[in-house]
Amino acid sequence: MRQRYEELLTEEQKQKALRDSHSKRKPRFCGLTVHFTIGGCPYRCSYCYIYDMGLGTKPSPNPLSPEELTYAILANRYFVSGRYGTLIAIGAISEPFIFPERAISYLQELSMLGNPIQFSTKSYLSSSYANEISRLPAPINPLVTIVTTDLVDILEPYAPSVDKRLETIRNLSSAGLKTCLFLRPIIVGVNYREAKNIMELAYESGAQCVVIGSFRITYSIYLQLKNLGLDLKEVEQRINTKYLRKNPRKQYTIPLTTEEKRKLILLARKIGLTPFKSACCGNSSNANVICPSVCFETGFCTHCQNRCWERKRPELDAVREALRILGITAEIKKIINNKLLVSTWEDNPVIQVLARRLIKH
Ligand code: SF4
Ligand code: SF4
Known part of the structure; x- marks a missing residue:
């Protein structure tokens, strides 16, 4: 596969790609995170950690062309191409569809590798755009983020409306893509109680699955949410705010208890959604490949129809x-x-x- 790009790209383009972080970064458990934009995200969600990572609110398209980005990824020694290779995860540090034309050309090029691709989004994607995505030659697993309907003005005042996101779910699902609700972050004492309603709305709009995720906090997120008037008593019970203050940019996870997770999983099943405790399971299950993060060996498996534990392991x-x-x-x-x-x-x-x-x- 790399040979194609060796021939296609000029020496200058190849050097540019090899200097890019996609050629070096190690994958995380959700896969190799791929960024369609750089510089940040304009939506400024109050719970978002990217601003503490030094990112801003004025994104620009990734300076690599789709071919250069793909070459950079193929040059990454930690990346294994192909359907059974490394998962690709898009949308970790910005909204990936801010520049929709650019985004689809990245998807078109990346999908030629065949690796399972997952993206998370809050954007409105039209039905024709969804159809274009569904025709790509790799398994694509969309995650549409909705975390609140009651606190939108506080938590996500600048992001596309919940109605638009539900329409996105409808469009992606109608195009034949197995679309998951991305219910992350769940903040205890804040939006946890909304989970049932959100899952029902997503299901009615055509979602087939839900990825449940906890909340990553920094000191500035804590202060911001407090200043917005949210009651953070339950969060404070799970983290010593002294730690937050000491290391203000460090991210800490505010976990859900086993019981809270169990309740959400049962609720999701009752509603008709396949629940996942980790994003990699959504991506693997959609691609019908064994979960490469091996969640079935850990506490993350929700025993979906992918049945990884029954699959043949390599000798x-x-x-x-x-x-x-x-x-x-x-x-x-x-x-x-x-x-x-x-x-x-x-x-x-x-x-x-x-x-x-x-x-x-
Ligand atoms: S859309 Fe995502 S990346 Fe953008 S501010 Fe909100 S949480 Fe952060
Ligand atoms: S069977 Fe378990 S480990 Fe495999 S994809 Fe489903 S939830 Fe994840």
């Missing part, structure tokens, strides 16, 4: 061969509790994934 020799093909030197030490221990597993996501994928002998 030890196949793992060895995969490492050899990928040019990764790693010593397979031993197998404990069906997990491979390899010497370099902490600092290499490819190994990490292979090592967690294991093998029942």
Whole structure:
């Protein structure tokens, strides 16, 4: 695949792509995060952490062309191309459809790799745009974010309206895409109580699944939400605000309790939505591939119809061969509790994934 871009791009374009962070960044558990814009997001949601990461409110399109971006990703030593390769996750640090023409050309180019692609959005996507997305040659899993209907003016005053987002769900679903509601962040004591209503609205609009996610807080988000008059008592019970103040830009997760998660999962099922506790499950399930973050080995599996735990795992020799093909030197030490221990597993996501994928002998 890389050869195509070696021939297509000039030396200058290739050097530009190789300087870009997409050619170096390690994937996260949701996959390799791919950014269609740089500089930030204009929607200024009150709970958003990107502004504490130094990003602003005036985004511009990613300076790489679709071909350069794809080349950068293919040059990333942690990225494995193809349907069973690295998940691609779009929308982590900005709204990806701010520049819709640009966004579709990125999607068109990236989808030629065949990797499962997931995007999260609050934008209005028309039915013709949704149809264009549905014709792409890779599995595409849209996540449409809705976290409140009662507190829109406080939490998301500048983002597209909830009605428009429900219409987006309708358009994407009608185009044949398995569309999930992205119910994140759920802030205890603030919007947790709205979850049922939001899931019902999304279901009525055609959503088939929901990804439930907790809340990442920094000190400035805490102050901002407090200044907006929200009652943060329950949040304060879960985090010592002294830590927040000490390290003001650091992100902390305000977790949901097991019981809270269990209730949301039961509710989602009752409504008719397939619940996921992590975004990678939505993407894997849509692509019908085993979850590469191996959520079925951890507490994140919600036992969806993908049934990863039943799928055939690679044999030890196949793992060895995969490492050899990928040019990764790693010593397979031993197998404990069906997990491979390899010497370099902490600092290499490819190994990490292979090592967690294991093998029942
Ligand atoms: S739309 Fe997303 S990236 Fe933009 S401000 Fe809101 S939460 Fe942040
Ligand atoms: S079966 Fe479990 S691990 Fe696999 S995609 Fe579904 S929820 Fe995730």
